Amino acid sequence: MQSNAMTHRRGDYESNLEVLNIIENVILEIVTCLSKNEPPTLVLPNRSTWDNVSFDSAIGLQMSSTNVVKTIRSDCPKSSQYFSQIVKILSVIYTLVQSNSYATKRDIYYNYTQLFGSQKTVDQIVDDVSCMLKMPRRALHVLASSKGLISGDLCYMEEDGTRINCNSSSAAVAVSSNIEGIQNIVSSARFILIVEKDATFQRLLQDGLCTRLSPCIMITGKGFPDVNSRLMVRKLWDVLEIPVFTLVDADPHGIEIMCIYKYGSMAMSFEAQNLTIPSVMWLGLLPSDLERLQVPRNALIPLTKADENKLKSLLKRPYVLEQPEWLKEMELMQKNKFKAEIQSLAAIGPDFLTSVYLPNKLRYGGWL
Template sequence: MTHLPVEFWEILDHAQRNGTFTYPILSLIEENIQAQNSLTINKIESLIVEIISDIASLKPPILQYNCRKRWENVQYIEGFGLQVKEDCVKTTVSLYRSGSSYNFGLILKVLCMIHRMILTNQSATKRDIFYNDPQLFKSQTTVNHIVDDIACMLDVPRYVLKVGATSKGVVAGDLQFSTDDGNIIDCRDISTGLSVPGRIHAIREVTSDSARFILVVEKDASFQRLLEEELPMKMSCILVTGKGVPDVDTRMFTKLLSDTLRVPVFGLFDADPYGIEIMCVYRFGSLSLAYDSGNLAIDNFRWIGLLPSDVATLGLLQQSLIPFTDGDTRKCRDLINRPYMAAFPDILHQVTLMQQLQCKAELQALELISQSYLTDTLIPSKVEMGEWI
């Protein structure tokens, strides 16, 4: 094991003591699954009764839920993340309107399947639902949107609907957890990492003998490189990657680890607009799933690199820098207008600095300085000096 300077651990201990990181008393994942199931069944049945009543009264039946595509529908709440406003714009799907009658029927079909799965305590993936009637649904994307729309409409986390998706996330390090079926998962001594489980709500116990923090890495290539350099052992941490934009299970799993183990989460991302956006998804939640930020947004998330300011101060070789595109410029403008940026001027500064530099850099660019620059220099120095955002 590499012996890090005492200051490395002292800065973490000091941050924990002075309230830099705060943790909930209990996990946000509801333990009383039976009560949630009953409530969801009641919501679905009440919705169907209302539709039948409208048809009987010759009223056009409609389905309504918060529009998941408009930034003006959400606000940033300190210590929580993105939250849907009470007076937000609604999406309306009508049975009798030609532009939405097809979607109305699809939503009812998936609602019927969800109702049956909850009653029989079965589950399915989004892929399973699509192949139930591929000619009707036409595309997997259609099913994905419908499931999330239903969760938003019923105001429940997606896992309550008994619908999951194959997680693409990977985890490695000193971590063990058990599931409701009695299995014990050990993430130690795994050379390439273990897949993040697809039933986060089924995790019953999470333990670690030595982990002092969680390190989220944007891309799998960087994750595998850090594993090769034995970073979890050297720095007593747990490594997680969502392999790009993280799926729901990876985000929920990372939050669960932080809340349960009571350790902070640090993030390593490319110094480009999309890397910053992915960091914000972990930390503040996403627009489309703002209704479930309580289970997904990680308030103890801190950004340690690669910062646009690092690109300037490290003197990266010109050959390792990537010129800005029009798409990058548009993404920066979009980020600057996000509702959480006003509360985090340091993040806003990094976005505007990147605009000024008109270039971006990937984590792999650090290998031109040294093959082990991340593990030997950047990560230890950032934590030891408390240089996180």
């Protein structure tokens, strides 16, 4: 244990030195430009274009080596403020890493509200800086607040020594803000279940899903997942080496959320190696389930124009051809022009989801 701790500390020390060195080089380039009476610029990979993303079936969506970049100029009215905001974030990160302390993105925003104007700006710049420096965000000592919840057969230790027990059947535990610091993971779980929505997660918790089925771990990112929820699932998958299933609504939004866990996202493609779980399986709710189970028509919802556009976009994603069974389900949804929430199964029976649907799916292999 002591040897592992020493190795971990040595790794942190080396990582800290690397971050400090990279930031110093960036600042040196700015100072050099100023000394030559030239306006300094910063060059960032563009995180909002598919042209910057390639697909690898073993990793997911990752930033390609031939980056499309955007240049942030200090002498341009449109980008000068963003330039100064990036430099400020670099300064904050340098201080945090040098002192080996941590801050949340919320802390940074509230310390400099006038400069940044909104929390969203801080969030975007931290990710831009992480991408520019080619360093994972946790190496920058900037933490994000977590919105996810976790429950089930799982115990672990936080970096500060706090022991976390997720075994309570009535209450979930908030996902940690420092996933990298989690140690001593203990679990007998046979699988991990990612639940799209908090409402469904809470219902499954109340119904005692984690005890009624074989030992398992249940986690929700409460819709579109935050980075910490994705990091947590990835860490558990790495350590426990157990299957990971997703339970999402049978709609384009649910499918996209599932794809984010499995393949990653365009905006965070630069950190795909640490975020994606390539073995994720689609447990439900499948569009074909709606026909097979004869879910009442009044429980189904017509696709909106936005839904249809989202579905078309998903069908063009580079990973869809890797999953022909997923493709069939999406095409079925497109053909039927209906979507359904997980709660639609209550139209068959109030406890159908927990007592029949999930046990049968897991027992007889009804996943894709």
